[in-house]
Amino acid sequence: MEVEMSQKAQNISYNTKGLNAEVLLDLYRSMLKPRMIEEKMLVLLRQGKISKWFSGIGQEAISIGVTKSLLEEEYILPMHRNLGVFTSRNIPLYRLFSQWQGKASGFTKGRDRSFHFGTQEFKIVGMISHLGPQLGVADGIALAHKLKKENNITAVFTGEGGTSEGDFHEALNVASVWDLPVLFCVENNGYGLSTPTSEQFRCENIADRAKGYGMESVIIDGNNILEVYNTISELAQDMRKNPRPVLVEFKTFRMRGHEEASGTKYVPDELMEEWAKKDPIDNYRQFLFSEGILSEEIEDAYRQEIKTEINEDLKKANLEASIEFDESTELGDVYHAFEYQEFYPGETSKELRMIDAISEGLKQSMQRHQDLVLMGQDIAEYGGVFKITEGFVEEFGKSRVRNTPICESSIVETAMGLSIKGMKSMVEMQFADFVSSGFNPVVNYLAKVHYRWNQKADVVIRMPCGAGVGAGPFHSQTNEAWFTKTPGLKVVYPAFPYDAKGLLNTAFNDPNPVLFFEHKALYRSIRQEVPENYFTIPFGKAALMKEGNDVTIISFGAAVHWALKTLEENPEIDADLLDLRSLQPLDKEAMFRSVKKTGKVIILQEDSVFGGIGSDIAAMINEECFEYLDAPVKRVGSLETPVPFAKALEDGYLPKSRFSAILQDLLQY
Template identity: 60%
Template sequence: MKFDRKDRTDEELLAIHEALVTPRLIEDKMLILLRQGKISKWFSGIGQEAISVGAALALEKEEYILPMHRNLGVFTTRGVPFQRLFSQFQGKMNGFTKGRDRSFHFGTQDYNIVGMISHLGPQLGIADGIALSHLLRKEEKVSLVFTGDGGTSEGDFHEAVNVASVWKLPVIFVIENNGYGLSTPSREQFNFDSFVVKGPAYGMEAYSVEGNSILEVLNELEPLIEDIRKNPRPIIFEAKTFRMRGHEEASGTKYVPKELMEKWAKKDPVKGFESYLIKEGVCTNDQITDIRKGIQKEISDAVKEAFAEDAITANTETEEADVYFPYKQSVIEPKGKESEKRLVDAISDGLRQSLEKHDELIVMGQDIADYGGVFKITEGFMEQFGKERIRNTPLCEAAIVGTGLGLSIAGMKAVVEMQFADFVTEGFNQIVNNLAKIHYRWGQNADVVVRMPTGAGVGAGPFHSQSNEAWFFHTPGLKIVYPSNPHDAKGLLAAAIEDPNPYLYFEHKALYRSLSGNVPDAYYTTEVGKAVVNREGSDLSIITYGMGVHWANKLADESDASIEIVDLRTLLPWDKETVQQSVQKTGRVIVLHEDCMTGGIGGEIAAWISENCFESLDAPVMREASLDTPVPFAADLERNFLANSRLEATIKKALEY
């Protein structure tokens, strides 16, 4: 290995050594504790420390760094207290996740670290968002994110790198190329020798270094970072290295050829640098021993303190409260003049006024800038707010949702438009595992609204017509709103954007231009979590939302019975009190939605009514929904598919029971 000190003083070299040896000594301690059964699992970074430490040293402390599970050196170099790290590993309250996650699956704003989730790739898009915040604020900063060679096979890597290149984001993608993804060797992961070949394909620079030489990492990375701060752009930075332990300790290393282990053992980053320091006369072997002993004592003391901490006692109230960022909505009542607006115009109005109200709100989506979006929601926005805030995106839904989260981590707001709700599958992981869980895991809010043009009835077939709100209804940490009329559409969108928690905002395509209503011209918000009685009645309650409100009203107009219609408006959290009051009033209830019957939101609401309103019921709780098939294209097939084709019969059955 090459070590070039350049103009570094002896003191600087010793400081680098201390930073490098610290994670190794912690790992040594963790492996002892693992064998003693005192910790449950460990992902070792032994052999790769120079990359983590070098990256952390090369950055300013206020610049964000996004590590993975072999980057202990990032945390120690950033000065995270040992005791808090060991508390985290033990699942103690003094850790960073209140016992809710383990090892390095956490972040901390105190140290500008954003940790990973087990899916490996999603943090790459988050780094894009943080870098975008620097670009928009004209800050001379970079973000740096780690991935492994195996992780680059995921779509998240392609999407994040592509977006960063297109937008010229100041982000460094560090690829720790250690030769294996768990037991799968590189030759079975990708068909090239070095990740530098990826650079030209994305229109960006790529560099490869000897990752086991701390000085080579620093000497290459430091000038690049300084240059990127002045001339923002992304780079790929490959660090060639080797993992000397198993993927995690239980998996071992039997699949690695013995000669390969021996070859890399000679390139140990810690031992190699210590030998260099002794050879250079920077320090003696005895001094290195003393340095190690001092660090080991700190580690031992911190371990004892962490083990002495009380085990966490579960508190259900606390667990449920921490699912969302604490926020109490202050409803802004509508005032002043009203105008008749179509649903599409009300949504556009709410988004435009939110952009005016929140200077650091960024809207992202496919074709939303010059073109104004496929449904023209953002038509004229680029001219008013500029392309920096109204951002056309590549077809990279996962990276763009991740970018929204990165903007939130940097203190900004984001609205992401899915061109069709169906396409959200491409960003599903980011929504259900990052946006939804990040506050519960380590207290970070996700100030992101995902707009979802949804619904059938427009002859668009299986992939542009799905009602998929139930996919997310099951996920704690998300909020879901689904307006049925222009007034609520504007107010709920503004409310969702105000709230620092993650939202899915569903808007029915078939109602965009077919439905109009009076909407206040001024900015206002609608109460989230509060249903409304859309139509008073005494014989039967229909609990519904979205298009279901209009189906129910049509049949109520034609019926001799007195039918009450409850428009939920918010699906998560839904308004149990208003539903209960309506059921107690009428004694008969149908839960109606456009989504398929099986697994739909109606099943949960019907179960809750049966459990909590049983004594008020004069008939079984009934459901009506669309068929359990994909959404068909042909008009007659689609009519047969939709729930309203059977609603009249269900109403008759409920009234006659």
């Protein structure tokens, strides 16, 4: 039966636009299901059987209307209050219940709670608590759709509070500049926890912000299931044909606390009463009854079916044993499995500067991995500020070599989105210092995503770093210690052209996130014979640059060259010199083996001493090699100041001039 009507049911007007009774009833049942689950969860919360709950009661029409408008293969990135997204994608309820109880049949092996999970099977990518990053991830998924010519769209949710975050603005800007088919869904429910919208923003509507990004926008009554379904269906169909982003603001209200412990005492009673009258399910139910589409018999059948499913699946989840700690499993899931494949150097080589070796490795990796996308500021026609990607656009095209807006955070998130779609990417930080503007998605998204829900983050972030070139406090940091502290990231720091090319090739083969540090002072000052062919070097294998018996010098990056110069100037010093090359994973065996042989060790790094990776190396050596030591472990690094600009100050800041004296003192100990 097909019906055509426009009628006001209590507080909401409905227009069926030719939708048949089957669709109208399906939308009702789909809204009823998450409502009944929530009502059950609130009971269990009071009984202490679940730890936390974020209620979406009163907002079901948005989740259901959007999800029902999308194709099954199209990704949705929901929030806390979007239970209807998960139920509409037909996720087995026992798996949701197990997820909320921290059990193995959930999606995170007990490692994250509530809706902080994703599932490739159901094309859902869950949020992290920082809210904003998922918007940029949606950009990446949409970019992959566009590059693969799949004619699909991506829907991503946030609340009105989340629109105050920088990630929101960056994601909209990137999507607009690149014409990405992203449906940015903002649930404006009046309050960010307890803060009303009047204290969040001054524009009349969030949708008004779209104009600043050259995007179209639409405002929808988020409590009207038919308005949501019809409007989003039409938008989605058009966006598939004409890829572009659209900002959708759903006007709605949160009838319960931000989470149940928060309560709603800060909401005026009259406002609660007003929105209670606009309940999306009650109003739609009355409408369907008034039109003879829904009957008591159908209603009772729906409720009984849903109740039975809830109870049976809840019983199944309850009977599941609590998850048990297994150390090897926990450690084994931090990184995606990677079977290193050795590609051997050929017989022909040529002398290359370090910058040329990096460029050559990058180019050969682009040729090897047809799904590899490069992103960064000025990297296309201009070739990057260091000219590493010069000429790449001519060979690989602008779709794979992409200039980005100055949006470090969103671009890292876009890279994550590409990985979700099975693509590889590289993000060039113009200077390693600028990663602070994209720090959150690196350490909280890329680093944790595999451990949380078994999703790889196949991303390489190139980090031009280091002092010695008079670039001052904001272009000279060597900030590797920010990332060696974070489980889930790999950190590589070559000192020579040969290593730079081989390790960079490995970085693109590795499906885990890699921070690849490149010292700017070495770019054009160091030359070496480098194989012309494609070859790889394994991570976690230090290079023994010098061999001796009196002392072990452990270093990496530019500091390796300072150590080499010191040894050349003092030929009487009989030293092992280890170039670590990669800092995570770290070649502990090589360090311990050398220290046990020499009995003395000095660690030289460019970073300041306190909090640097040298401190952890020193601690490990003390723990593992204490009985072999003939002297205290020494650490040498830069001053505990920001990096200065003037040459005399920069020379004094760096440890080059201090290293020799400290080394001599150690030898005399």
